[in-house]
Every structure is written in structure tokens, then in C-alpha cells.
Amino acid sequence: MTRLYTVNTASEIAERIYEFWIRAPQVARNARAGQFLILRIDEQGERIPLTISAVNGDAVRVVFMAVGKTTQHLATLKAGDALADVVGPLGKPSEIENFGTACVVGGGAGIACLPIIARELKEAGNHVIGIIGARNAGLLILEDEMREICDELFITTDDGSKGFHGYAADVLKRELDHRTIDRVWIIGPAIMMKVTSAATVPYGVKTFVSLNPIMVDGTGMCGSCRVTVGGETKFACVDGPEFDAHQVDFVELMQRQRIYTDQEKAAVERFAEHTCRCGEGGHHHG
Amino acid sequence: MADRAADVRVRDFKEVDLGMTVDEAIAEAERCLQCKKPLCVAGCPVCIDIPGFIAEVAEGNFRKAAAIVKEQNMLPAICGRVCPQETQCEGVCILGKKETAIRIGALERFVADWEQQNGLVSPEKAEPTGKRVAVVGSGPAGITAAAELARAGHAVTIFESLHEAGGVLTYGIPAFRLPKEIVKTEIDQVLEMGVGLKKNYLVGRSLSAADLLKYDAVFLATGAGLPSFMGIPGENLPGVYSANEFLTRVNLMHADRFPVFDTPVKHGARVAVVGGGNVAMDAARVARRLGAKVTLIYRRREEDMPARLAEVHHAKEEGIEFATCTNPTRIIGDQFVTGIECVKMTMCKLDASGRPSPQEEKGSEFTLDVDMVIIAIGTSPNPLLVSLIPGLERTRKGNVVVDENGKTSIPHVYAGGDIATGAATVIEAMGTAKKAAAAINRMLREE
Ligand SMILES: Cc1cc2nc3c(=O)[nH]c(=O)nc-3n(C[C@H](O)[C@H](O)[C@H](O)COP(=O)(O)OP(=O)(O)OC[C@H]3O[C@@H](n4cnc5c(N)ncnc54)[C@H](O)[C@@H]3O)c2cc1C
Ligand SMILES: Cc1cc2nc3c(=O)[nH]c(=O)nc-3n(C[C@H](O)[C@H](O)[C@H](O)COP(=O)(O)OP(=O)(O)OC[C@H]3O[C@@H](n4cnc5c(N)ncnc54)[C@H](O)[C@@H]3O)c2cc1C
Ligand code: SF4
Ligand code: FES
Numbered sequence: 001m002t003r004l005y006t007v008n009t010a011s012e013i014a015e016r017i018y019e020f021w022i023r024a025p026q027v028a029r030n031a032r033a034g035q036f037l038i039l040r041i042d043e044q045g046e047r048i049p050l051t052i053s054a055v056n057g058d059a060v061r062v063v064f065m066a067v068g069k070t071t072q073h074l075a076t077l078k079a080g081d082a083l084a085d086v087v088g089p090l091g092k093p094s095e096i097e098n099f100g101t102a103c104v105v106g107g108g109a110g111i112a113c114l115p116i117i118a119r120e121l122k123e124a125g126n127h128v129i130g131i132i133g134a135r136n137a138g139l140l141i142l143e144d145e146m147r148e149i150c151d152e153l154f155i156t157t158d159d160g161s162k163g164f165h166g167y168a169a170d171v172l173k174r175e176l177d178h179r180t181i182d183r184v185w186i187i188g189p190a191i192m193m194k195v196t197s198a199a200t201v202p203y204g205v206k207t208f209v210s211l212n213p214i215m216v217d218g219t220g221m222c223g224s225c226r227v228t229v230g231g232e233t234k235f236a237c238v239d240g241p242e243f244d245a246h247q248v249d250f251v252e253l254m255q256r257q258r259i260y261t262d263q264e265k266a267a268v269e270r271f272a273e274h275t276c277r278c279g280e281g282g283h284h285h286g
Numbered sequence: 287m288a289d290r291a292a293d294v295r296v297r298d299f300k301e302v303d304l305g306m307t308v309d310e311a312i313a314e315a316e317r318c319l320q321c322k323k324p325l326c327v328a329g330c331p332v333c334i335d336i337p338g339f340i341a342e343v344a345e346g347n348f349r350k351a352a353a354i355v356k357e358q359n360m361l362p363a364i365c366g367r368v369c370p371q372e373t374q375c376e377g378v379c380i381l382g383k384k385e386t387a388i389r390i391g392a393l394e395r396f397v398a399d400w401e402q403q404n405g406l407v408s409p410e411k412a413e414p415t416g417k418r419v420a421v422v423g424s425g426p427a428g429i430t431a432a433a434e435l436a437r438a439g440h441a442v443t444i445f446e447s448l449h450e451a452g453g454v455l456t457y458g459i460p461a462f463r464l465p466k467e468i469v470k471t472e473i474d475q476v477l478e479m480g481v482g483l484k485k486n487y488l489v490g491r492s493l494s495a496a497d498l499l500k501y502d503a504v505f506l507a508t509g510a511g512l513p514s515f516m517g518i519p520g521e522n523l524p525g526v527y528s529a530n531e532f533l534t535r536v537n538l539m540h541a542d543r544f545p546v547f548d549t550p551v552k553h554g555a556r557v558a559v560v561g562g563g564n565v566a567m568d569a570a571r572v573a574r575r576l577g578a579k580v581t582l583i584y585r586r587r588e589e590d591m592p593a594r595l596a597e598v599h600h601a602k603e604e605g606i607e608f609a610t611c612t613n614p615t616r617i618i619g620d621q622f623v624t625g626i627e628c629v630k631m632t633m634c635k636l637d638a639s640g641r642p643s644p645q646e647e648k649g650s651e652f653t654l655d656v657d658m659v660i661i662a663i664g665t666s667p668n669p670l671l672v673s674l675i676p677g678l679e680r681t682r683k684g685n686v687v688v689d690e691n692g693k694t695s696i697p698h699v700y701a702g703g704d705i706a707t708g709a710a711t712v713i714e715a716m717g718t719a720k721k722a723a724a725a726i727n728r729m730l731r732e733e
Pocket of ligand 2: 422453455458488489594712
């Protein structure tokens, strides 16, 4: 088989958070801020969506947290390994214009989605504020890169080990109190997006979040990714993944993210037992 | 021709229908009257020379029979299994008036299976024309058009967004009705004619619409993949699937073999499937094979169901319960589905299409306790790519507008299959693809 999709570089950039550059020319050629790709590690693999975090030549960068079976498996791959499939770019690009002042807010691995958006906002002429938050200093990622792109960068940690002691929402509120911000993007775990986007409601600032429901095809064919936005059912893979934060039914989103909790647990346990799939007609990588 | 016993087959995904033996096929073929004006051919959307191939079967010339079928149909093993013959060739066969119609579908399948086991008949190809044609979508419409265009000597590339070719044949129709090796063999024979296949390409995203239009001709065959929902409360509860999602998880991602394959699917203990077409039957029978007790909810009568007769029959044999003249009004649950509330329907006056139109019966509400619901009430054209092509005319329902040759409102762009007709059948998709391919060929030759 031809190896169309190879891992060019693979590194752990914080505890359980990995940065991969993957060769995928047709994705790299067309990728814009806000879009994602779907990859499948091997013939037995599931299709998982990951946001496109940066583009360079014919390669794209993804940053992911090793949470379950597939992302843990992905984390074991090394430079030179091949992936079975990469499809993208998927989803609608972010709506980027010159708004004046724009703010991008990221939590945990969600920070990975910000550089490409911040860069496009900057290129469109905006004054760009970045707010990045993590549980502690060790989990903070892409700080240098964000500092280079943004006009201002604020850092928050839940435990106060770096920057502001508290949540990204607190810093966002503080900034909204004393200046005009015209657009806000918030990306992170669903609960973080829910809480943080509530902060912009009183100021009437249009706010986008990037939703991460469970997906299968990513092309609008299965409906797995359906989310309720403004009372209407939308398919996050083709209508999103970015939506108006103030219209999103986060409770439903979080409920749907838990559909396979039992199976996911079983899969992780099984993966821990035998990381090598010999004897099952599986494959060996490397 | 025999079906595997229902209580055995519900435990696996192997083929239900075992096909004809050589003796059965010859005996059946000998019954054909070889009509001078064969009605069966007129009933076939791709006009296979039916008496011609049947005559060869009667003589035991199976290779010759295969070659005759393939003149018009490159996917006979697929069509022989899934075509609704009772409303097409067999429905009009003259013998059906007096005794039983010739079992044309079973014979087509017999010939195709014989050919797969004894070496494929490959069609001849014209000299290269130097023209490049892009085909978007690798379902039956895309594959058929690609085969016809490659035969005519054009350089054809198929783009497919998924990681496997075949469209609904691969992700939708389950293996117990259409084994995946059969689909793969028939598609591979088309690729072996020199047709290129680029998988993992979502055209409109991985290839821009502008780049697509740089080809000498384009054939759009993106299907009708967008699932419809009912718009009733509770539809987004965990445990409610579209048939497409449920079938894709099992057929394409092999979720029935989780955790050997990584994609999960819920195995309901009591499952409700809403709908009465082939898709609903397939979803119900897959859920059955995953161990569920299944109730099929359909708002009209059984005789109004659009599914193939054989599949309704198979579903019943496999123990699927039918709740006909019943319409769901609400899906109940807190964290997960626990039930589906329905109302009985009475069939009153005939509607415009001559079918009785269902009306709700007052006070007939009842609740079925289920832990999973699968919605199979239809799909609409996949809007992504076609909405990105400026000036491409579409109907209110989203179908691409085409003339009788599959030509769209944009020069050099043709369309066929479900994207043009709305959800239809494999053979109809192939029929429209053949017409469009012929028109593309004429256009490219005239230039
Ligand atoms: C548009 C989009 C962009 C995303 N971008 C990133 C990213 O840049 N970095 C990152 O770390 N994660 C991202 N995710 C989430 C990522 O896809 C999941 O973490 C991953 O699928 C988990 O797979 P797993 O087998 O390792 O974990 P599992 O054990 O299967 O699941 C852990 C959790 O991940 C979620 N999940 C599981 N399967 C899927 C699936 N097929 N699609 C979406 N979510 C799923 C569920 O909420 C689940 O509870 C994104 C999701 C979406 C929809
Ligand atoms: C469960 C089920 C059972 C059925 N049973 C029967 C049956 O028994 N008999 C029968 O005759 N018919 C049956 N049908 C209907 C039949 O399968 C369809 O009418 C037929 O497949 C339509 O063919 P198509 O080529 O137009 O589209 P499809 O088969 O839908 O193929 C379209 C392809 O295009 C791809 N695609 C879409 N958008 C893009 C894009 N932008 N870029 C690249 N690729 C793209 C899709 O991934 C897909 O592979 C059934 C349908 C279903 C869902
Ligand atoms: S109509 Fe029936 S009997 Fe006549 S040629 Fe066709 S299959 Fe044979
Ligand atoms: S992931 Fe299937 S429709 Fe969005």
C-alpha cells in the first residue's frame, strides 16, 4: 500500500498532550482556520476528528490529548509511521473579518485550535487578544507561539502556578469590563466553553465556540454530530464546528458526548492489556 | 434457491439468500418464452438483453451469458441481489400473468456469481482520447459512469470522501444482503480498466469546486446521504440513531466486532425502528443481529411499505414485529432513551399519489418501552458540494436539476443517481449514470 499519510514529527508537549505534524497534501492545500480533519490509524481503527492547528507545506499540525483508546494509540506513533486515512479539511472555516478587537480564549488542549484563528484574525487587521488557561503551568501549551501571534497574551492557571490564579472566564470578564472587544472565540472542553461564553452575554459580544460532538463520517451523512443551536438541530461537521456560543445547548452536547462511556472504558482497558495486536490479524507499525 | 434458516442467520452477518444451483438456473432459464417483444427488457432501467442472456443460461453457456449482461450492466452481482425485480423486469414478465414470472434477478445473480468464481469478463476499451473526466462519489452512479467513460477512452478519476468506495452499497446495505467482497470485486473490475480512485477526498473541501471545474467534464454522483429526522421531542437523546449512522457504524466501521474494531455501537435490548423502506428493514435486521427485540413502526399499512417484498418477508421471518398504522410522537428518556410514544393511524381517503393518507386516531396514544430508536424515514441530497458550485440549479428539495441526458445548468457538468432523482434505487442510479456518460462522451467527441 502506498503510504499517503505519514507522521513527519511526533512529540509530547505537555503531560498527555501531543503535537503531530502529518503529511496530507490535499488537507494542507485547502485548510483554513476553524476546520478539522478526520483520521484513522489503521484498518481496525475508528475515525476521530482533530482540529487543524497549523499548516506548513504539505503537512498539517494536530495537537491532541491522549484520553481514550484511539488517542492513546495515536500517541504511540513515531515519526515515519503511516496512518491509514486522513480526510479534510472538514467543516466551515471561521468567519474572519476585520472586527476591530478580537479575543481568542483556549482551555487545555483547546489552545491548540487558536494559533491558526489568531493568525488569520491578525492578517485581517484585528487587534488580537489571547487568553490561554490550563489546570497548571505544566499543562500549558503553545505559549511562545501564541505570544508571537497575539498583540496581548494573558495566561491563567486553576492552581495559580503561572499567570492569573483562576479561570480564563475571569480574565475575559475583567477585560470586557474596561475595553471594547468585538468578537470572541472560545475553545476547550464543553463545560469550559459553556461557562466562559456565559461571561460575554452581559456585554452582548458575538461569541463563537467550536463544538466537539462524537462524529463518524464528518461529511453530513450520519447525523451523529447533531447539536441543538438556537432551538434547531445542526450537524456540527458541516454546519459547524463553530457556532454562536449563546445559542448552543451545552447540556445536550455533554450528554451526547457520554453515549459510549462504557465501551470507551472497556476499549482503554483492553488497549492497556495488549498494546500489540498480534494474533488478531492486526498490524504492526514502525 | 434457498434462504438460510431464520434462527441461524440472525446470529451472523453471512448472506441470507444462497442463490441458485446450476440445475435450478438451467431449469428456470428453460421456462423463458423468449418473447419477440420482451416486456422484461422494457421494464429494466438499463435495458439488459434479458431473453438473450437467459437463452445462454439455458444452454449452459454461462460465460456468454455474463458477457451479454455486462454489455449493459457492469454490476450484475450487486443488481441481482438488491434490485426490486418485482416492480421492474419480473413485474412485467409475460409469464407472470398466468403462472409465475421468470426469476430474472436470481438468474442475473447466478450468472454474475459464476463469473466471479470463474474469471471475470473484461470489456474492451477504446483508444485514449486525452480528455479528463472527474466523477464525484463512488456509489453505483459514480462507478457506472466511470466504467462507461473509461470504455470510451477517457481518463477518469473518481473522488470519494469516505475511506472505502461503493457509497450506500458499502456503508448502507448490510453484508447479509450484499456481501462486501462482492461489492469490492465488481468495483475493482472497473478500477482495473484504468479508472483512478482518490479516497478521503471530500470534494468541495479537499478539492475546491473551482479546481473540480477544470476537468474537461464532471459527473456529480454524491447521492442522497443527508438523513431526515421527524422533528419530534427527544430525537437528540443518546440512544436515538439515524439509520445511516447505525448502518455506517456496523457496515463500514465493523462496530459489531467492537472491541476488535475500535468503533462502538449501542446494542439495544429493545429497539424501535421508524420507517417502512429498505433502509428501515436493514436497520431492523442489523439491530436483530446485535441481539435486540425489534419493533418496526410504520405509519401506513404493510402493503403500502416501499421496501422490497423479499426484505419484508425476511424481516418477519427473523422475528421483527411490525407496528403498522402507527406514528411516533415523542421519544422519552432522561440521560438515555427509555421509550417511544406513538399514536395509531387510520387510513382514510386516498391522497394525490393514490395511496391512502394516514390520520391520527384520537385517544389511541400508547408507549413502547425501548432503549434505542433508529430513524429511517428517508434522506435528502447531500448539500455540501452542490451548494459550493455557483450557478448550479437545484430544486426546492435540493436535487440537482438535470435534463433527460443528465446535463446540469452548468456547461460540462452532469449529474446522476440519488443527487438528481432523490433517494431511489441502485439500478435507477445506474440508468441515469449511463445516459449522462453517453452524453458526456458525445460532448467530448464533438469538441
Ligand atoms: C471537530 C472536532 C475537533 C476536535 N479537535 C480536537 C483536537 O484538536 N484535540 C483533541 O485532543 N481533541 C479534539 N477533538 C476530540 C477528539 O476527537 C476526541 O478526543 C477523540 O475522538 C477521542 O477518542 P479516543 O478513542 O481517544 O477517546 P474515547 O475514549 O473514545 O473518548 C473520550 C471522549 O472523546 C469524545 N469522543 C469519542 N469519540 C469521538 C469521535 N469520534 N468524535 C468526537 N469526539 C469523540 C467523547 O466525548 C468521549 O467521551 C475534536 C473533536 C471534534 C468533533
Ligand atoms: C440502507 C439502504 C438500503 C437500500 N437498499 C436498496 C435495495 O435493496 N435496492 C435498491 O435498488 N436500492 C437500495 N437502496 C438505495 C440505493 O442504495 C441508492 O439509491 C443508490 O446507492 C444511489 O446511488 P448513488 O451513486 O446516487 O449514491 P450513493 O450510493 O449514496 O453514493 C454517493 C457517494 O458519494 C460520496 N460523496 C458524497 N459527497 C461527496 C463529496 N463532496 N466528495 C466526494 N464524495 C462524496 C459518498 O460518500 C458516497 O460514497 C438502499 C439505500 C439504503 C441507504
Ligand atoms: S418477458 Fe419473461 S418470458 Fe418473456 S423474454 Fe422476458 S423473461 Fe422471458
Ligand atoms: S459526523 Fe456524520 S453527520 Fe456529522
